[in-house]
Amino acid sequence: MTDELPRTDAAADAAGDARPAAGEPLLRIEGVAKTFGTFRAVDGVSLDIKAGEFFALLGPSGCGKTTLLRMLAGFEAPDEGRILLGGKDIAQALPHKRPINMMFQNYALFPHLTVRDNVAFGLRRAGMARADIATRVAEMVALVKLDGLEKRKPDQLSGGQRQRVALARALARRPQLLLLDEPLAALDKKLRENTQGELMELQRRLGMTFIIVTHDQEEAMTMASRIGVMNAGRLAQVAGPRELYEAPRSRWIAEFVGDINLFDAESKLRDGHRLVIGTRDAGTLVVAEPRQPVGESRFSVAIRPEKIKLSRRGPVREAGHETAINRLDGVIADICYLGGTTTYKVKLDTGGMVQASVANSARLDVDAYSLNQQIVAWFTPDDCVVLPS
Amino acid sequence: MRKVSRLSRFNIASLALGLAFLYLPILILVIYSFNASRLVTVWGGWSLRWYHEFFGDRAMIEASWMSLRVAVASATIATLIGTLAAVALARGERFRGRTLFSGMLYAPLVMPEVITGLSLLLLFVALNAERGFWTVTIAHTTLTMCFVAVVVQSRLGSLDRSLEEAAMDLGCAPVRAFLSVTLPLIAPAIVAGWMLAFTLSLDDLVIASFTTGPGSATLPIRIYSEVRLGVKPEINAICTLVIALIAVVIVIASLASKLSSSQGESAAPL
Numbered sequence: 001m002t003d004e005l006p007r008t009d010a011a012a013d014a015a016g017d018a019r020p021a022a023g024e025p026l027l028r029i030e031g032v033a034k035t036f037g038t039f040r041a042v043d044g045v046s047l048d049i050k051a052g053e054f055f056a057l058l059g060p061s062g063c064g065k066t067t068l069l070r071m072l073a074g075f076e077a078p079d080e081g082r083i084l085l086g087g088k089d090i091a092q093a094l095p096h097k098r099p100i101n102m103m104f105q106n107y108a109l110f111p112h113l114t115v116r117d118n119v120a121f122g123l124r125r126a127g128m129a130r131a132d133i134a135t136r137v138a139e140m141v142a143l144v145k146l147d148g149l150e151k152r153k154p155d156q157l158s159g160g161q162r163q164r165v166a167l168a169r170a171l172a173r174r175p176q177l178l179l180l181d182e183p184l185a186a187l188d189k190k191l192r193e194n195t196q197g198e199l200m201e202l203q204r205r206l207g208m209t210f211i212i213v214t215h216d217q218e219e220a221m222t223m224a225s226r227i228g229v230m231n232a233g234r235l236a237q238v239a240g241p242r243e244l245y246e247a248p249r250s251r252w253i254a255e256f257v258g259d260i261n262l263f264d265a266e267s268k269l270r271d272g273h274r275l276v277i278g279t280r281d282a283g284t285l286v287v288a289e290p291r292q293p294v295g296e297s298r299f300s301v302a303i304r305p306e307k308i309k310l311s312r313r314g315p316v317r318e319a320g321h322e323t324a325i326n327r328l329d330g331v332i333a334d335i336c337y338l339g340g341t342t343t344y345k346v347k348l349d350t351g352g353m354v355q356a357s358v359a360n361s362a363r364l365d366v367d368a369y370s371l372n373q374q375i376v377a378w379f380t381p382d383d384c385v386v387l388p389s
Numbered sequence: 390m391r392k393v394s395r396l397s398r399f400n401i402a403s404l405a406l407g408l409a410f411l412y413l414p415i416l417i418l419v420i421y422s423f424n425a426s427r428l429v430t431v432w433g434g435w436s437l438r439w440y441h442e443f444f445g446d447r448a449m450i451e452a453s454w455m456s457l458r459v460a461v462a463s464a465t466i467a468t469l470i471g472t473l474a475a476v477a478l479a480r481g482e483r484f485r486g487r488t489l490f491s492g493m494l495y496a497p498l499v500m501p502e503v504i505t506g507l508s509l510l511l512l513f514v515a516l517n518a519e520r521g522f523w524t525v526t527i528a529h530t531t532l533t534m535c536f537v538a539v540v541v542q543s544r545l546g547s548l549d550r551s552l553e554e555a556a557m558d559l560g561c562a563p564v565r566a567f568l569s570v571t572l573p574l575i576a577p578a579i580v581a582g583w584m585l586a587f588t589l590s591l592d593d594l595v596i597a598s599f600t601t602g603p604g605s606a607t608l609p610i611r612i613y614s615e616v617r618l619g620v621k622p623e624i625n626a627i628c629t630l631v632i633a634l635i636a637v638v639i640v641i642a643s644l645a646s647k648l649s650s651s652q653g654e655s656a657a658p659l
Contacts (some may be wrong), residue, residue: 044629073554073558074557074558075554075557094561094562094563095554096556096557096558096560096561096562100558101558101559102555102558104551104554104555105551106549106553108549108551108552108555109555110552110555110556110570111552111574112573121556121559122558122559122560123562124562125559125565126560138426161576169555169559170558173559173560291544
């Protein structure tokens, strides 16, 4: 047991054998599956994580993201597939044999131990020398800004402080990979935002690889450099935040990440590098040709609310755009003021409903639209995404 | 809050009556244990004469010693087995026959003592075991083990499973994780379980009288047989000592379980 941690430490210092060569992924998940009874919680997931990445597993509850994380930590053994860390298959290794640490959702701090002993727990198990433990604990406590609280027990700490202790405890062993299971779910909004920034800062400074599990898409987009969206045990899409939002691969992802307007397509016509699509709810729409050609299957046209502009008379003409602007006439049916933005629901003359999000860029907005006002909603072909249904 | 703490006359009266009904006989017994008179019902002034008498009574002292040994031995064995059973029920995977196992474990809780005693007597006779210290100890262990299991299992149930996982994540093998995290957290419940088993064994008359043999009477058996010949004031003295011992044990047990539950609050998820 004692030889586990020093290897991890040495690897960090001297680029030992456990560290992958440049370009090789640190962690490779190959066709991993896990079934509980008849429920297939994780269904053939394959994923590469590079060293130094901040990766987020995003999905609704019950999508299998936590089960996948628990398999990485070693609390569940996969039924199928391999988990390679630095080229070595660890799928069946017990948790204490892995150079991976986890920060638990409820923090799982040991209530009978002080902050110092909680942080030192993993170091003692690794057989580290007494003096080294003291140094490392002091370093960790300073890192998460808990100086002066070393002698407190977990029940004498606030929620935010407990979260920091859990983080320090998980980081103390200098794992090759840190797993974070909904680390900010128990914090209130303001504290959560601050902590997001601190976590990112920490990750960058330590150059460590983080995998975070969250159901909060904003949290995933803010912190992670890459996001894996999971649905029903499968990885639906792996992409950077921007690509995920602007180029979702399916209708389900588009609806899960942010708000979106969707119109079911009924017919399509090719017009140069554009598609002219007939929809039931929004009439005829001109969209840019999708990267992946749409076959004969059913599909829909998707557009984010903030891409839709509103005006009283008609599209504001911009050079080069006027020929192919999508124009939808309707009346304002609902107004939702959110501070920074206002969301208008527009009832279209063609029968559909469209949501438009407008930035409140002036404090005194004399031009604000009112309920039942006749309005024109418009957007360009490039703002639309074509998605298979 | 003021309203709650204010009691009406009726409340005070019924409370006093109830408490008097429960504790007045015991209080009288304690007072009369210091009676100087030979007659149990006549007050003859304060004296420690009957305590002195008790400590000179070889048979009584032997019975007390026997009871204490049985109580300590059976409580210790029951705590060991009961804790293991509780861990198996609270932590084990859903093994086959789990429901049957927990049903059988808790059966002695509701089983009439006469039946437990009689069935054990038949067993010991069938095995041709010499009845004495060990047969009583085994009988008391079967009686008290389920109480320990109940106390420890409820504590384990309130304990967050991820604590043990965190310990494993930080480098503990599964057994080590149990010893270094779970055991310290359930220790107060184990102590409380031991105390409970101890007092149950100490004051058991029925099962002990079925399973004991000649020459190894426990204290309750001894007292019972003495009383049949007439109550001596010495009995009052013995009973007072037993009450004192049990009171001390109960106070320690409740302190232990209080400590246990206050730690439990901090162990709970946020």
